[in-house]
Amino acid sequence: MKNRVITISREFGSGGRTIGRQTAERLGIPCYDSELIDKIAEKSGFAKEYIAEKGEYSAKGGWFASAFSDRTFNGTSNQDYLWIVQRDIILELAQKESCVIVGRCADYLLKDVADCLTVFVHADIQKRAERIVKRYGETSQTPEKRLKDKDKRRSTYYRFYTDRDWGAVQNYHLAMDSGVLGIEKCVEIITGAAKRS
Amino acid sequence: MKNRVITISREFGSGGRTIGRQTAERLGIPCYDSELIDKIAEKSGFAKEYIAEKGEYSAKGGWFASAFSDRTFNGTSNQDYLWIVQRDIILELAQKESCVIVGRCADYLLKDVADCLTVFVHADIQKRAERIVKRYGETSQTPEKRLKDKDKRRSTYYRFYTDRDWGAVQNYHLAMDSGVLGIEKCVEIITGAAKRS
Numbered sequence: 001m002k003n004r005v006i007t008i009s010r011e012f013g014s015g016g017r018t019i020g021r022q023t024a025e026r027l028g029i030p031c032y033d034s035e036l037i038d039k040i041a042e043k044s045g046f047a048k049e050y051i052a053e054k055g056e057y058s059a060k061g062g063w064f065a066s067a068f069s070d071r072t073f074n075g076t077s078n079q080d081y082l083w084i085v086q087r088d089i090i091l092e093l094a095q096k097e098s099c100v101i102v103g104r105c106a107d108y109l110l111k112d113v114a115d116c117l118t119v120f121v122h123a124d125i126q127k128r129a130e131r132i133v134k135r136y137g138e139t140s141q142t143p144e145k146r147l148k149d150k151d152k153r154r155s156t157y158y159r160f161y162t163d164r165d166w167g168a169v170q171n172y173h174l175a176m177d178s179g180v181l182g183i184e185k186c187v188e189i190i191t192g193a194a195k196r197s
Numbered sequence: 198m199k200n201r202v203i204t205i206s207r208e209f210g211s212g213g214r215t216i217g218r219q220t221a222e223r224l225g226i227p228c229y230d231s232e233l234i235d236k237i238a239e240k241s242g243f244a245k246e247y248i249a250e251k252g253e254y255s256a257k258g259g260w261f262a263s264a265f266s267d268r269t270f271n272g273t274s275n276q277d278y279l280w281i282v283q284r285d286i287i288l289e290l291a292q293k294e295s296c297v298i299v300g301r302c303a304d305y306l307l308k309d310v311a312d313c314l315t316v317f318v319h320a321d322i323q324k325r326a327e328r329i330v331k332r333y334g335e336t337s338q339t340p341e342k343r344l345k346d347k348d349k350r351r352s353t354y355y356r357f358y359t360d361r362d363w364g365a366v367q368n369y370h371l372a373m374d375s376g377v378l379g380i381e382k383c384v385e386i387i388t389g390a391a392k393r394s
Contacts, residue, residue: 120372168366169364173373185389
């Protein structure tokens with residue numbers, strides 16, 4: 001039987017990472033989030049900060065910048081190389097064990113190869129703004145501006161590498177508003193749904 | 198305390214109606230689906246078949262046809278009148294009791310006035326095609342063509358009257374793929390989420 005893999009895609013500040021971690025705990029399986037970055041760093045040689053940024057976000061400037069920045073003479077970029085390394089690691093993990101994977105287009109990468117439950121977590125901008133200020137503190141940018149920038153670059157990255165729309169309801173088995181439902185209820189729903197088969 | 202209202206929006210053939218009915222049964226509250234059509238017929242004088250069609254679907258021909266068909270000299274159409282009647286009935290129901298309401302833009306109508314749990318049910322086109330053939334039989338059109346036509350007209354209707362995108366993940370507290378999760382699991386998830394507050 002295939003391993004059961006839960007992928008959590010999330011809007012920045014929606015608590016998706018916390019939901020992923022608690023779901024994994026509840027199910028007694030590992031959660032790959034920062035652990036994924038460690039693995040990618042080890043295999044690729046890139047710095048962890050670089051991976052955290054470039055493995056999920058388009059370059060500032062949108063699709064055009066993402067498509068053409070850092071290209072070498074043979075047409076690949078550092079970001080493409082990183083994409084390949086993280087794709088291979090995600091595929092290996094799904095092959096090895098049941099787990100939760102947060103972000104990094106895992107929903108797309110695993111859709112045809114694993115027994116996946118794909119989840120999208122979102123919340124309205126006010127709720128997310130409160131959360132990021134509490135978690136990461138204030139910066140010179142307003143929290144709303146930070147969120148919009150992050151969402152846009154995450155969505156552009158996803159679009160560029162998967163040719164699908166990030167957050168389109170059809171791409172996910174479950175989508176939930178963590179701002180309304182609360183973290184605990186989201187964990188409960190995903191845990192219940194994952195036990196299905 | 199406000200009544201708890203669960204709105205179920207659904208892709209045609211996704212089983213959303215069955216999910217709504219079973220959720221209502223499980224929670225011991227009424228479900229308004231065809232019952233809503235009866236109420237609208239009584240109040241508006243329109244035939245039930247007309248309401249079933251015109252109360253959720255744009256005219257064939259898309260937005261343009263919807264916007265301009267049947268207009269009278271003062272700019273309103275039969276469809277606008279029907280919209281107003283069904284809006285008033287939905288608002289009254291939410292005022293009166295906790296219930297499940299299937300379709301008819303109830304998610305939009307109640308978003309600021311009721312304690313709502315808004316749900317969107319979808320499934321891939323193959324699963325839905327199987328379901329509608331089983332349920333409504335074959336027609337001269339392929340089931341895929343029927344589904345695409347229904348979805349498009351439902352989406353255009355929603356857009357026209359709410360100025361929002363039908364099925365956009367941010368509009369729903371919960372969205373679920375009934376083809377993957379199954380009807381029973383969807384009912385279980387909604388029932389659990391509704392008990393929250």
